[in-house]
Amino acid sequence: MSNNNETEFLLSELAKTAKASLEEATALHPGLYRSGEIHDLETSRIFAKEWLCPGRAADIPNPGDYLTYSIGDQPIFIQRGRDDEIRAFANVCRHRMMKLLDGTGSCKRIVCPYHAWTYGLDGQLIGAPYMDRSKGFDKTEISLKPVRIEIWHGWIYVTLNLDAGPVADALADFPDFLNLYKVEDYVPVVTQDHVWQTNWKLLAENFIEGYHLPIAHKATVGAGYRPDDIEPFENPSDAFTFHLFRKPPDAIVGNAHPDNSRLTGDWRNTSMLGVVFPSHLIVLAPDHLWYLSLRPKGADEVHIRFGAALAPEVFDAQKDPELEREKMIALFDMINAEDRFVVEGIFAGARAPLTEPGRLSWLEHMLHDFAIYLNAKIGGTEEK
Numbered sequence: 044m045s046n047n048n049e050t051e052f053l054l055s056e057l058a059k060t061a062k063a064s065l066e067e068a069t070a071l072h073p074g075l076y077r078s079g080e081i082h083d084l085e086t087s088r089i090f091a092k093e094w095l096c097p098g099r100a101a102d103i104p105n106p107g108d109y110l111t112y113s114i115g116d117q118p119i120f121i122q123r124g125r126d127d128e129i130r131a132f133a134n135v136c137r138h139r140m141m142k143l144l145d146g147t148g149s150c151k152r153i154v155c156p157y158h159a160w161t162y163g164l165d166g167q168l169i170g171a172p173y174m175d176r177s178k179g180f181d182k183t184e185i186s187l188k189p190v191r192i193e194i195w196h197g198w199i200y201v202t203l204n205l206d207a208g209p210v211a212d213a214l215a216d217f218p219d220f221l222n223l224y225k226v227e228d229y230v231p232v233v234t235q236d237h238v239w240q241t242n243w244k245l246l247a248e249n250f251i252e253g254y255h256l257p258i259a260h261k262a263t264v265g266a267g268y269r270p271d272d273i274e275p276f277e278n279p280s281d282a283f284t285f286h287l288f289r290k291p292p293d294a295i296v297g298n299a300h301p302d303n304s305r306l307t308g309d310w311r312n313t314s315m316l317g318v319v320f321p322s323h324l325i326v327l328a329p330d331h332l333w334y335l336s337l338r339p340k341g342a343d344e345v346h347i348r349f350g351a352a353l354a355p356e357v358f359d360a361q362k363d364p365e366l367e368r369e370k371m372i373a374l375f376d377m378i379n380a381e382d383r384f385v386v387e388g389i390f391a392g393a394r395a396p397l398t399e400p401g402r403l404s405w406l407e408h409m410l411h412d413f414a415i416y417l418n419a420k421i422g423g424t425e426e427k
């Protein structure tokens with residue numbers, strides 16, 4: 044098959060999967076995970092258009108604190124200003140294109156490591172040595188390029204799409220239980236970046252189904268997961284989907300701390316597993332949260348930003364925060380290793396010539412929502 048024909052075939056398979064009912068649905072066609080053309084469509088129609096999550100506002104609590112990220116080939120940084128406003132900028136010097144900041148940190152001004160052009164926290168160029176003979180050069184006319192940024196329940200979202208509607212509008216139908224958890228107050232404990240050799244959709248799908256939890260994660264978080272107890276959100280939108288699940292009282296994580304007075308009744312052991320499309324994957328529990336933010340780097344590689352945070356009373360009750368942090372990192376290392384094993388394993392399966400899509404369980408309802416989302420974004424030939 045020529046590439047064009049193959050892409051058409053894969054998109055028609057995607058449409059078939061998306062249009063089936065959940066009771067009749069299958070997994071996606073394996074070719075959708077390995078095709079470079081599908082990756083190109085996802086890049087231009089999804090990742091260049093949608094709101095993406097580089098982290099949480101609580102990751103940069105003080106003026107000058109910054110974190111870096113990228114949208115496709117565009118490096119960006121997000122920084123809290125002196126006025127407490129969080130802004131995003133292109134992470135590229137206005138002189139000769141040097142990348143300005145790496146990783147995370149804090150600074151009072153941004154000094155380019157190449158020729159020391161210097162920018163204020165509002166992006167304004169405030170210093171440019173030896174530019175006095177450059178005719179008409181006026182540093183007050185030069186600023187870093189701003190990038191659109193919004194905050195939703197403490198999560199930062201950025202996009203290069205000037206036409207994208209506000210995040211809060213897209214997520215307006217998200218039930219308001221996030222306010223009960225006061226998720227924006229959760230205290231960050233760890234943020235890490237990883238690169239896995241798999242297709243980003245396999246990792247997203249793995250995150251949003253609980254079917255594998257009691258099996259692939261039986262040594263960790265799967266032990267307390269009761270599949271019969273999940274409560275799918277009945278009205279998934281084109282911007283998000285989730286389900287709620289409940290943990291038994293003896294589960295190692297997932298119960299409210301006695302000092303948590305925000306959550307009452309069943310909410311004290313209820314967690315949410317969900318996704319803000321395309322690639323912000325969230326577990327929100329009464330005692331902690333963790334999330335992944337995925338950026339595909341080709342059909343066969345995904346960059347993962349992983350963050351975990353504790354509910355404030357859980358954070359405050361720690362006797363030895365450093366030790367607790369190490370224990371939390373060790374637990375998430377185990378969970379991530381369990382997921383990496385399956386996600387890289389199924390990517391091998393997706394490349395195998397005899398592979399055909401299998402049927403879905405009702406526990407995989409979010410995979411079906413994901414297929415509907417993908418079809419809406421990359422299905423058809425018209426730019427959306």
Ligand code: FES
Nearest residue numbers: 136138139155158
């Ligand atoms: S590239 Fe930044 S100062 Fe020259």
Ligand SMILES: [Fe+2]
Nearest residue numbers: 249250260382
């Ligand atoms: Fe998992």
